[in-house]
Amino acid sequence: MSKVLVSDPIDQIGIDILSQVAQVDVKTGLSPDQLVQIIPDYDALMIRSGTRVTQEIIEAGTQLKIIGRAGVGVDNVDVPAATRRGILVVNSPEGNTIAAAEHALAMMLALSRHIPAANQSVKAGEWDRKSFTGVEVYKKTLGIVGLGKIGSHVAKVARAMEMRLLAYDPFLSSERAEQMGCHLVDLDLLLRESDYITLHLPKTPETQHMINAESLAKMKPTARIINCARGGIIDEEALAIALKEGKIAGAALDVYESEPLGESPLRALGKEAILTPHLGASTEEAQVNVAIDVAEQIRDVLLGLPARSAVNIPGLRPDLLEKLRPYLQLAEILGNLISQLTGGRVESLNVRLQGELASNESQPVVVAALKGLLSTALQERVNYVNASIEAKERGIRVVETRDAAVIDYTGSLRLSASGPNGEHTVTGALLGDNEIRITNIDDFPINVPPSRHMLFTLHRDMPGIIGKLGSLLGSLNVNIASMQVGRKIVRGDAVMVLSLDDPLPDGILNEITQVPGIRDAYTVTLPTS
Numbered sequence: 001m002s003k004v005l006v007s008d009p010i011d012q013i014g015i016d017i018l019s020q021v022a023q024v025d026v027k028t029g030l031s032p033d034q035l036v037q038i039i040p041d042y043d044a045l046m047i048r049s050g051t052r053v054t055q056e057i058i059e060a061g062t063q064l065k066i067i068g069r070a071g072v073g074v075d076n077v078d079v080p081a082a083t084r085r086g087i088l089v090v091n092s093p094e095g096n097t098i099a100a101a102e103h104a105l106a107m108m109l110a111l112s113r114h115i116p117a118a119n120q121s122v123k124a125g126e127w128d129r130k131s132f133t134g135v136e137v138y139k140k141t142l143g144i145v146g147l148g149k150i151g152s153h154v155a156k157v158a159r160a161m162e163m164r165l166l167a168y169d170p171f172l173s174s175e176r177a178e179q180m181g182c183h184l185v186d187l188d189l190l191l192r193e194s195d196y197i198t199l200h201l202p203k204t205p206e207t208q209h210m211i212n213a214e215s216l217a218k219m220k221p222t223a224r225i226i227n228c229a230r231g232g233i234i235d236e237e238a239l240a241i242a243l244k245e246g247k248i249a250g251a252a253l254d255v256y257e258s259e260p261l262g263e264s265p266l267r268a269l270g271k272e273a274i275l276t277p278h279l280g281a282s283t284e285e286a287q288v289n290v291a292i293d294v295a296e297q298i299r300d301v302l303l304g305l306p307a308r309s310a311v312n313i314p315g316l317r318p319d320l321l322e323k324l325r326p327y328l329q330l331a332e333i334l335g336n337l338i339s340q341l342t343g344g345r346v347e348s349l350n351v352r353l354q355g356e357l358a359s360n361e362s363q364p365v366v367v368a369a370l371k372g373l374l375s376t377a378l379q380e381r382v383n384y385v386n387a388s389i390e391a392k393e394r395g396i397r398v399v400e401t402r403d404a405a406v407i408d409y410t411g412s413l414r415l416s417a418s419g420p421n422g423e424h425t426v427t428g429a430l431l432g433d434n435e436i437r438i439t440n441i442d443d444f445p446i447n448v449p450p451s452r453h454m455l456f457t458l459h460r461d462m463p464g465i466i467g468k469l470g471s472l473l474g475s476l477n478v479n480i481a482s483m484q485v486g487r488k489i490v491r492g493d494a495v496m497v498l499s500l501d502d503p504l505p506d507g508i509l510n511e512i513t514q515v516p517g518i519r520d521a522y523t524v525t526l527p528t529s
């Protein structure tokens with residue numbers, strides 16, 4: 001049974017889903033060293049933002065197949081290291097969108113009306129109304145930095161409060177921003193004109209300290225800033241100084257450069273600063289959403305099914321996946337076949353996608369062919385996550401051609417490559433009921449289903465050859481399940497394709513090529529029943 005480690009608190013519903021297929025161990029609060037020690041036992045790791053999944057942990061996770069982040073941000077996971085090791089990283093891109101947006105809006109209103117400080121004052125026995133006079137958000141300008149899922153929900157609610165909306169998002173068109181009621185502007189203008197600024201963008205090297213002393217200096221002295229996105233987008237030291245010196249009126253932070261927040265000048269500030277401990281996603285609803293979303297993906301991957309929100313492999317729409325699934329299997333088999341026929345070590349792979357496979361949506365089929373090609377050398381270490389990277393690192397050039405014309409089959413795939421055994425070409429297609437067929441080998445037409453043990457010969461089409469080969473295999477107690485000959489002209493060159501019930505004994509290929517008329521022979525083991 002697979003084993004899943006849950007190293008951050010997640011909703012019970014996620015644990016119930018995982019328990020359908022795996023032993024689930026919930027161990028929160030582990031130190032990095034403890035995690036390195038126990039991770040080798042686990043097939044899957046489920047986390048929130050509390051666990052930092054470093055390269056060291058990934059390398060120690062020799063059984064790890066998937067890391068599931070019950071939330072959006074994967075900045076606490078070394079995704080490139082996971083990709084190199086073929087470990088899938090999945091998240092829940094939408095499960096906590098509403099929760100995070102509502103937290104940002106709550107912060108904006110709490111800042112405007114000094115709610116935390118007023119609450120504290122009443123609880124301390126005071127009745128001070130004068131110190132807590134606030135401001136209204138009505139008709140004020142809200143600058144939204146990052147108009148993605150969370151930013152656009154904030155925009156929707158803020159519009160209902162009749163705020164004027166500015167947005168800065170370099171990856172969004174003005175038309176799209178206008179549809180959301182926002183006027184797209186540059187960051188400089190947004191900083192200068194906004195009464196409130198709310199951040200909803202990822203933390204990247206480019207956005208690190210995007211809000212710094214210089215940008216704070218551009219803001220109005222009455223401006224308030226909210227960060228419920230990621231710590232580090234604001235330079236905390238510069239912010240603390242700006243607040244202390246009254247350069248801006250307030251800040252509400254849910255996320256910090258280092259979490260948990262340690263010693264910080266922010267802690268010493270008064271009612272102008274509101275600090276919450278990374279609570280954006282902490283609603284009952286969001287925690288159920290993300291736990292279901294990610295646990296289901298981990299469960300599916302452990303069952304050999306694809307994940308819907310993988311961050312290190314292009315996601316596939318479920319309908320497209322359903323359509324491509326038999327082609328992915330075909331591509332893997334053909335990739336494996338060509339690798340064995342060429343003797344491995346190919347320098348380039350030519351992939352021809354024909355008929356319905358010519359569409360750009362069939363790109364995963366190329367990845368599947370690479371996976372099949374590399375699996376002879378890398379076995380289970382290659383998968384859909386790392387096949388393209390592994391191929392690149394091995395210097396394998398992939399040349400794709402696409403032709404939408406339908407020839408013989410609705411869709412077909414042809415691979416050619418050369419290696420130590422010379423150049424070979426294999427073509428395959430699906431029959432009406434999605435049955436896989438190898439339809440051509442080295443330009444000889446055939447029509448055989450792939451099978452686990454196969455023998456391919458190149459021979460002269462002449463009487464007696466089939467009988468001689470059959471007798472030879474019979475004398476070795478190898479049972480032939482099926483046999484087919486492909487030829488272009490009578491008594492010319494031909495290929496023979498045999499499906500065998502048993503693997504061929506070692507060294508037998510030499511004997512086969514001694515049969516008069518047989519020029520070459522290859523045994524192949526394919527990943528099929």
Ligand SMILES: NC(=O)c1ccc[n+]([C@@H]2O[C@H](COP(=O)([O-])OP(=O)(O)OC[C@H]3O[C@@H](n4cnc5c(N)ncnc54)[C@H](O)[C@@H]3O)[C@@H](O)[C@H]2O)c1
Nearest residue numbers: 073100146147148149150169171200201202228229280281
């Ligand atoms: N506090 C929390 O608990 C919490 C919860 C959920 C999400 N988040 C964080 O909120 C942020 C937004 O999440 P989302 O789901 O809306 O993501 P999203 O991908 O839907 O939106 C992000 C937007 O930021 C924009 N963007 C990227 N680089 C930018 C830049 N340099 N300047 C301006 N805009 C830029 C993108 O174009 C995109 O529109 C993320 O950082 C996420 O990790 C925090």
Ligand SMILES: O=C(O)[C@H](O)COP(=O)(O)O
Nearest residue numbers: 048049050071072073281
């Ligand atoms: O990226 C996210 O989803 C948020 O930061 C939430 O993080 P959390 O799951 O640790 O609450």
